[in-house]
Amino acid sequence: MITAERKPMEEIIGSVSPYRRILLVGCNECVTVCAAGGRKEVGLLASALKMHFAKEGNPVEIEEVTLERQCDPEYVEELLPRMDQADAVLSMACGCGAQEVARRYKEKPVFPAVNTRFMGASERQGVWAERCAGCGNCVLGITAGVCPIARCSKQLLNGPCGGSTSGKCEVDPDIDCAWQLIWDRLKALGMQERYEDNIPAKDWRTGRGGGPRRIVREDLAS
Amino acid sequence: MKTESTLEKILAAGHLAVTSECGPPRGALPNKVKEKAELLRGCVDGINVTDNQTAMVRMSSLAACIIIQNMGLNPILQMVSRDRNRLAMQSDIIGAYSHGVDTMLCLSGDHPRFGDHPMAANVHDIDSIQMVDMVRNMRDEGKFQGGEKIDGSPKMFIGAAANPFADPFELRVARLAKKVKAGVDFIQTQCIFNVDKFEKWMEGVRERGLHEKVAIMAGITPMKSVGMARYMKNKVPGMDVPDEVVQRMAGVPKEKQSEEGIKICVETIQRLKEVEGVRGFHIMAIEWEQKVPEIVERAGLLPRPVV
Structure with missing residues (x-):
């Protein structure tokens, strides 16, 4: 999934403080799973913002919506009836979702309420870790199912470097040495x-080296 | 001979080679390079010039190599994959060779986390093994990595590093084998304090006959004080300093510790001379270059052969 974390409150407050009517939009996909921007987090953030601005004597109206998928034009269209009443949009989706809203509603300022972090997996309750760098040409078949591009601090394709100690990376003892995992x-x-x-x-052309990427499926494209 | 490198000639003649290193200054001070390099004249066959070592900005290795080359000494261009993509690497390699620099060392480089620019982006377009392969291809096939022909290919004698002390130990010989497969000519190892473990690694190297395919130079670092010994033991990843070495340093009065450090270093060289497959020594006297001539002399490695 795409992981995200909510931005610090001060930053969110700073970005929306000029506006009185805010449309707060969550997403029911990845950010719900990683507890950053689903319906629950939308509710919590809405309450916190209302309380903050009320205390300042400058109350705000916050409309809460959580879309099925904020990166999908079909669902983003559902915001249309509410846009007239909004001065600004605060998005709790990943950067893909926030951009889709901005693309669709050109006249509305859109602010991110989360920092999109990485493509990862849940390691245990409340812990997510990076697993994939989206290089566009998967090497997992030759690296025993562990990605050195996403998981080695130096993205070595021929590791481990001299900084591997007892299975851990020299950069941080909380990071497993990807090449130890591959070897195991x-x-x-x-x-x-x-x-x-x-x-x-x-060949990084399949990754960011080739510039922004697209997938075109002729069999599906309309 | 693959190159005009003095280091290659020394090794080919069967001599124990000696290299040392010079960390360029953190500023535009060419005289600092000259002073450090001058200390090494006559006592080494090559001078490694580090490339933003410990992920701190310094004068570029290439620029400092040219200064040293112009002094009539033999610089070894260090290049890390952290700061450059393959275009920048290849252009610097042909640039270096154009100035007569004919020996280089391919490294991945310390992670920026450890330097004073932890906010910097890592490049790591290729890794050190891929870099060795690229430089060998530039030299032997006369081709850039992209496949186009080089007009005037750089004849580099190619080195790489090996750390026999990192984990997993069982991969350390295998990873050397990958460097050999990529075409490395010489290896400079991590600083050796745990000689037993190094000997065990060398056994594995000999079992696979790798010592006949690559010249292994043992890495040696003199310790100035017990504080430095403890720091290297506890704080430097991939460094193996046994307790008895720390205790030996701690066992002498403070004013005699630097002499004890030199003694340990000379004894280590003497012992390693007996290890089959050790073809020379790489002396890394960190900010202590002035001690290199004394170490080389006391280790019986002077005068340096003329080739």
Whole structure:
């Protein structure tokens, strides 16, 4: 999923303080799963903002909506009837969702209420970790199902570097050494000999190296 | 011979090679480079010039290499994959070779987390093994990585690093094998304090015959004080300083600790000379370059052969 974290309150307050009628838009997808911008977080943020501005003697109206998917034009269209009553939109979706709202409603200022972080997975209750860098040419098949691009601090395709200690990365003891994980998996799979295949320099064109990316599916495109 | 590199000639003649390093200054002070390099004249076969070591901005390795080259000494261009993409690397390599720099060391580089620009973006377009392969291809095939022909290919003698002390230990020989496969000519190891462990690694290296395919230079660092020994033991990732080394440093009065550090260093070299497959020494006297001539002399490595 795409993970996100709510921005600090002061920053959110700073961005919306010139506006009196705010449309606060959550998303029912990834940000709901990572508890950053779903219906529940929308409600909490709305209350906090109302309380803050009321205390300042400058009350705001906040309309709460949580879309099924904020990155999808079909659902973003549902905001149309509410836009007339809004001075600004505060989005709790990832950057994709916030941009879709901005693209559709050109006359409304849109502010992000979350920081979009990374593509990751849940490690345990309340902990998410990066798993994929979206390089566009998946290497998991040759790295035993552990991505060194997303999970090695130096994104080494031929690691581990000299900073691997007891399975941990030198950059932070909370980071597992991706190459230790790869090696452990290769051993478990009885595929140790794969380690010595030199992985050649990567073609980054499928990643950000090729500029902003699109997928065009001729069979589906209208 | 693949190159005109003095280091290659020394190794090819069967001599134990000696290299040391010079960290460029944190400013536009060419005389600082000259002063440090001058200390090493006559006692080493090559001078590694570090590339933004510990992820701190310094005078570029290439610029400092040219200064040293113009002094009639043999600089070794260090290049990390942290700061440059493959275009910048290749242009700097042909630029360096155009100035007569014919020896280089390919590294991934310390992570910016450890330097004074932790906010910087990492490049890591390619890794150190891919860099070795790229430079070998530039030299032997006369081609850029993109496949186009180079008009005047750089004949670089290619080095890389190896850390026998990092984890997982069982991969350390295998990773060296990958560097050999990529075409590395020489290796400079991480500083050796745990000689037993290094010898164990070398056993694995010899079992696979890698010592016959690459010249392994043992990394040596003199310790100035027990404080430095403790710091390296506890704070530097991938560094293995055994307790007995720290205790030995702690066992002498403060004013004699630097001499004890030099003694340990000389004894280590003497012991490593006996290890089959050790082809030379890389002495990293961090901000203590003036001690290198004494270490080299006491280790019986002077005079340097003329090749």
